[in-house]
Amino acid sequence: MKRILLAGGALIAMTGAAAAATCPAVTVADMMGVGAGAFPQQYELSEFQSLGDCTIEFSANPAIADLNGQIQGNPDLPPLAERLPSEPLVVAPYDVIGAYGGTLDIISNATEAGTSDFMSIRHVNLVRYSDDLQTIVPNVAKGWEWNEDFTQLTFFLREGHKWSDGSPFGARDVKFWYDNLQLDENVIASPKDYVLVGGERMEVVVVDETTVQFNLPSPKPGLLSHFANHYAQGFQPMGFLGQFHPDIDPNADANAQALGFENGYAAIAAYYGSSDWMDTPTPMLAKPDLVAGLPAAAAPTLESHIVIAESTEGRRFVANPYFFMVDTAGNQLPYINEQDETFVSETEVRLLKLVNAEVDYKTQSLNLDDAPLLLENQERGDYTVSIRPQIRTGTFAFNVTSNDMGKRELFGDLRFRQAMSVAINRAEINEVAFFGLGTPTQYIPFSPLPSFVTDDMVQSYAQYDPVMANALLDEIGMVDVDGDGMRELPNGDTLVLNLQFATQGMSAKLVELVGQAWSDVGVNSVVKEVTTDEYRSAQSANQLDVTMYAKGQPLAVILGNSELFTPPYENYFGMRTAMLWAEYIDSNGTAGVQPPEWADTMADDIAAFQGAIAGSDESNALGAKLVQAMVDNLLFIGTVKAAAPVYHSNKLLNFPEFRTASYSYYWAYPYRGPQWSLTE
Numbered sequence: 161m162k163r164i165l166l167a168g169g170a171l172i173a174m175t176g177a178a179a180a181a182t183c184p185a186v187t188v189a190d191m192m193g194v195g196a197g198a199f200p201q202q203y204e205l206s207e208f209q210s211l212g213d214c215t216i217e218f219s220a221n222p223a224i225a226d227l228n229g230q231i232q233g234n235p236d237l238p239p240l241a242e243r244l245p246s247e248p249l250v251v252a253p254y255d256v257i258g259a260y261g262g263t264l265d266i267i268s269n270a271t272e273a274g275t276s277d278f279m280s281i282r283h284v285n286l287v288r289y290s291d292d293l294q295t296i297v298p299n300v301a302k303g304w305e306w307n308e309d310f311t312q313l314t315f316f317l318r319e320g321h322k323w324s325d326g327s328p329f330g331a332r333d334v335k336f337w338y339d340n341l342q343l344d345e346n347v348i349a350s351p352k353d354y355v356l357v358g359g360e361r362m363e364v365v366v367v368d369e370t371t372v373q374f375n376l377p378s379p380k381p382g383l384l385s386h387f388a389n390h391y392a393q394g395f396q397p398m399g400f401l402g403q404f405h406p407d408i409d410p411n412a413d414a415n416a417q418a419l420g421f422e423n424g425y426a427a428i429a430a431y432y433g434s435s436d437w438m439d440t441p442t443p444m445l446a447k448p449d450l451v452a453g454l455p456a457a458a459a460p461t462l463e464s465h466i467v468i469a470e471s472t473e474g475r476r477f478v479a480n481p482y483f484f485m486v487d488t489a490g491n492q493l494p495y496i497n498e499q500d501e502t503f504v505s506e507t508e509v510r511l512l513k514l515v516n517a518e519v520d521y522k523t524q525s526l527n528l529d530d531a532p533l534l535l536e537n538q539e540r541g542d543y544t545v546s547i548r549p550q551i552r553t554g555t556f557a558f559n560v561t562s563n564d565m566g567k568r569e570l571f572g573d574l575r576f577r578q579a580m581s582v583a584i585n586r587a588e589i590n591e592v593a594f595f596g597l598g599t600p601t602q603y604i605p606f607s608p609l610p611s612f613v614t615d616d617m618v619q620s621y622a623q624y625d626p627v628m629a630n631a632l633l634d635e636i637g638m639v640d641v642d643g644d645g646m647r648e649l650p651n652g653d654t655l656v657l658n659l660q661f662a663t664q665g666m667s668a669k670l671v672e673l674v675g676q677a678w679s680d681v682g683v684n685s686v687v688k689e690v691t692t693d694e695y696r697s698a699q700s701a702n703q704l705d706v707t708m709y710a711k712g713q714p715l716a717v718i719l720g721n722s723e724l725f726t727p728p729y730e731n732y733f734g735m736r737t738a739m740l741w742a743e744y745i746d747s748n749g750t751a752g753v754q755p756p757e758w759a760d761t762m763a764d765d766i767a768a769f770q771g772a773i774a775g776s777d778e779s780n781a782l783g784a785k786l787v788q789a790m791v792d793n794l795l796f797i798g799t800v801k802a803a804a805p806v807y808h809s810n811k812l813l814n815f816p817e818f819r820t821a822s823y824s825y826y827w828a829y830p831y832r833g834p835q836w837s838l839t840e
Contacts, residue, residue, distance in 0.1 A: 183214035185489040188254045194488075199297040200290045201832070203250040208488065216490040218244065221260045223497055227478040230468045233456035234325050237481055240492060243326070245318035247302055249485045251835055254814040257487055258495035258837025264812075265520050266501045267510055271472070273692035274664050275439045276391060276733075277524035278501055280826045281833030282463040282477065282494075283438070286315055286334075286387040286394045291830045293714075293819050296388045300395070300462060300484070310379040317370040322482040323460035327399045331372035336398035338364040340405050341432065346425045348435060350746055352731075354386050354721045358767040379771045382719025389717055389825050392436040397460045404428050420450040431459040435732070444470040464494040464834040474502040485834055494834040505691050507663045517541035520809040520838070521828070523821050527667040528594050531805045542810045547597070551607045551822040552710035553801040554670050556580075557729075559705055560795070561740035561753050566649045567705060570636070577794040579632035582625040583681045584674055586800055593669040594802040602791055603798030605724040607712035607824075612784040620791040622798065629681045640682060647682040657685035657705045662695040665709035665735065670799060696732060702739040709735030711796065713824050715783075718766075719774060725766035725786060727755055729795070737795065762789050813837040 184192040188201055194212045197203040209215055220240040221227070228237050237243065268275040286301040298304075301315040321329040341347050342355045351361070363375040374383065387394050402408035404416045404424035412424030421427040430447050433440025442458040443451050444467075451457050458467045462484070465477035477499040485493040504510045511530060513519055515537045526534075534545045558571035558580070570576050586600030602622040604613055637650035649655045657678065661671045668689060675685040690698075698704050711734065713724060723730050727741035736742075741759060743752030765786050772779035790796070804821035814835050818828075 181214050183209065183212045183216045183488060183490070185257045185487075186212070186252050187256060187488070188252050191252075200292065200295060201252050201254075202297060203252075203488075204298070204302060205247055205250055208250045216250070216486070216488075218486060218490040218492065220492050221479060221495075221497070223260065224479065224481050224492075227497060228481045230478050231324065231456075231466060231481075232451075232454070232458075232468070234481075238326070243322065243482045244486065244492065245320040245322075245484050247318045247320070249298065249302070249318075250488060251485050251493060251832060252488050253835040253837075254816050254832075256813055256837070257489050257491065258813060258835060259839075260491075260495055261497050262838030262840065263498040263500050264496050264836070264838065265518060266499060267504045267513055267519050267522060268474075268501055269505055269510075269525060269664060269692050270503050271441055271445065272437060272439050273505075273662075273696075274525045275501070276823060277522065277827040278499075279391065279438050280828040281521070281836070282465045282499070283391065283826065283829050283833075284393070284462050284464070285390070287384065289388050289825050289830045291816060291819065291832075293825050293830060296384060304384065306381075306384075310381045311376045313374045313376070313383055314367070315372050315374075317372070318484060319370055321462075321484055323397050323399070323462060324466045324480045324482055325400070325456065325460040326482060327397065327460065328369075329395070329397075329462060330369040331366040332369075333395040333398050334372045335364045335366050336402060336405075336408070337394060337396040338362070340398075340402070340407055341396055341428075342436070344405075344407075347428055347432070352392070352436070353723050353726065354390065354392065357383075358771065380720070381773065382716065382721070382770055384720070385716045386720030389829070390721070391438050391826060393438070393462075395462070396432065400456070400460055401428055401432060404431075419454055420447070437733070442467060442470055445472070465496075465499050472503070474500070476500055483834065487835065495837040507668075507689075514543075514807055515541060517543055517809065519807070520812050521807065521815075523804065523806045523818070523827060524823070525664040526805045526807065526821075527663065527669075528597065528802050528804055529667055529669050531595075534805055534807060543807060544810055545805050545807050546817055547803045548806050548818050548821040549803050550710065550801065551714060551820055551824045552712045553601060553603060553607065554666055554799045555603045555709065555711040555735060556674060556797045556799070557707045557735065557737035557795060559702070559707065559737060559739075561702060561738050562705065563702060566651050566653050567655070570638075570649055570655070571705075573636055574794065575632045575636055576638075577797065578621050579629040579636075579681065580678060580683070581621040581794055581797045582623055583629035583683075584677045584797070584799060585624045586622060587624065589670060589673050590800045590802075593667055593673060594800055598800040598802035601798050601801050603711065603796040604787055605712060605790060606715055606718060606783070606787065607801070608714065610715050610780075610783060612780040613787055614784075617787050617791050621794060626681055633681060633683070638682070645682065646679070646684040655684060657683065659685050659687045659706055659708070660690050660695060660698060660704060661687070661708050662690055662692040664692045665695070671708060674799065699736050700732060700739065707735050707737050711735045711798075712801075715774065717824055719770055722763075722766040722770060725790075726763045727759060735796075758789055758793055762786060765789070811839040813839060 186194050197207050266278045288299045290297045303316045305314045357376045357380045360377040365373040404412050404427040406412045416424045416427035430443045469476040560572045562568040590598045602620050638647040641648045675687045727738045728736040740753040741755040769782040806818050808815050
């Protein structure tokens with residue numbers, strides 16, 4: 161039996177048979193008698209017209225021609241009927257049919273720091289999670305189909321879908337993303353975990369212009385979930401980037417050199433970067449001297465907005481004139497004309513801008529200890545702050561592959577990690593840093609907790625026991641040699657832990673409390689706040705004594721992405737450790753440090769876990785084994801799972817209450833940013 165998820169029956173074109181009346185302007189708040197479709201809060205065109213016994217009449221943003229004129233390289237606009245797919249996605253706004261216009265004001269930390277909550281507003285992927293955070297729904301793809309053993313996933317795309325420059329989008333753009341970008345070491349040095357299955361590549365087959373198949377070497381049911389929650393979009397514009405790729409165009413280098421690039425791969429790097437991160441600097445920032453002579457200042461996109469200006473101060477975006485969604489009244493989305501992103505690296509300045517109502521939406525980089533100030537000024541600033549649960553937990557990891565051999569030996573001693581865990585007073589942290597709203601816990605990669613996670617796992621070495629901590633440190637041979645009250649390394653060298661953190665990933669108050677707890681058992685530390693870019697750079701270069709960031713992912717995410725269980729245990733943008741273990745694996749043992757046997761076993765177990773059916777006895781047994789190995793070895797030390805603020809201006813309409821303040825489901829992506837609207 162095949163598992164098929166396709167909305168409705170045969171789709172009809174916009175010029176198809178007329179129905180009884182113009183379609184009602186349905187919202188989630190008022191369905192006007194129109195029944196629910198196959199998926200929550202959205203419809204395929206024929207499905208909606210059938211349910212409403214009506215015909216949608218389409219209309220465009222009256223400012224769209226002016227906005228299009230700001231997109232470098234875009235031709236004059238054809239009529240709306242030629243810009244929309246023949247099968248646009250029909251979206252029911254939450255509360256009202258929005259009004260066109262306005263500029264969404266956003267702050268981020270820097271070019272590639274603290275930007276993902278903003279990216280998530282305009283983001284699209286093949287599918288997405290609905291706002292229940294359980295149901296996967298169509299997005300760029302109108303449907304999908306698994307075979308029986310989850311070794312073949314087929315996506316069905318929308319006929320007539322176009323990139324933001326009007327060029328056709330189709331199955332070849334998916335294959336180009338996979339074969340020529342993700343798996344080309346000249347573009348991305350090493351394949352990401354999520355484009356592989358058990359470490360092996362997939363085969364992407366173009367069936368026809370609107371049908372693309374992923375053939376997997378072994379079962380991976382979580383692949384669909386990856387495309388629903390991850391920033392890495394499963395497509396890129398072959399027509400544009402392909403002109404610079406030697407496997408697509410034999411004149412790739414000449415094409416790029418004619419524009420001032422060294423070769424084709426240099427042009428791809430300027431437009432796409434060396435990863436799949438959506439906010440890699442465009443030529444406007446990376447190659448500003450070339451921009452005027454380029455065919456486009458940024459690569460075409462399928463997102464709701466496209467960047468038209470970029471500097472070290474911020475970015476500006478305008479509505480995509482070819483965006484594939486419409487509301488139930490037939491208005492092409494997005495409603496909001498422009499987006500203005502300002503980079504603010506200082507935490508205090510970001511908070512001041514929020515208090516002064518200079519921002520329309522923010523959640524990333526806000527911590528619970530910011531909430532009192534924000535809540536106090538809500539009425540004056542005409543904004544709303546809601547405190548929502550987080551999925552990730554503030555987590556610490558000692559660098560077991562430190563370049564300092566004395567530290568490496570100490571950090572690699574399980575007794576030291578156990579001592580540092582029980583030295584932390586999680587109950588105190590919960591009260592002081594999180595107002596008693598959190599839950600003390602050991603680090604558990606799965607969050608929320610699946611049924612196979614036991615209380616013993618959650619509380620493993622999570623009790624506050626300074627007596628045990630001191631006894632373990634004594635047993636290791638850490639003594640106070642010079643009488644200053646602080647322990648030295650077992651070899652007699654001075655030990656000072658450098659606790660560098662970025663507020664994007666960790667509350668300052670949490671770091672200070674943990675540092676004090678460690679000092680109380682004689683392990684000296686120095687706390688220093690750094691920018692997110694500085695933190696990530698030092699972490700990736702194996703320069704930190706302790707890495708610290710919020711960490712944890714839902715089961716659905718882990719089914720498609722094994723990074724929490726394989727060195728270095730997350731990607732560049734998250735919390736990493738054991739960098740030299742990862743180097744050993746990537747180099748096939750020619751460099752780095754060989755991981756211990758338990759780490760190799762964990763890597764095998766997560767591959768088997770992803771191939772099992774979630775909820776089955778096999779899956780649950782493997783999941784429990786993975787968690788037990790994690791808590792037994794304490795590579796990561798958890799603290800308190802808490803909550804965080806979600807901030808939005810009251811002039812921002814169709815903005816629902818988030819279920820979680822979380823990167824794990826990609827911030828605002830489930831809450832449908834293209835149907836947000838501004839009142840002024």
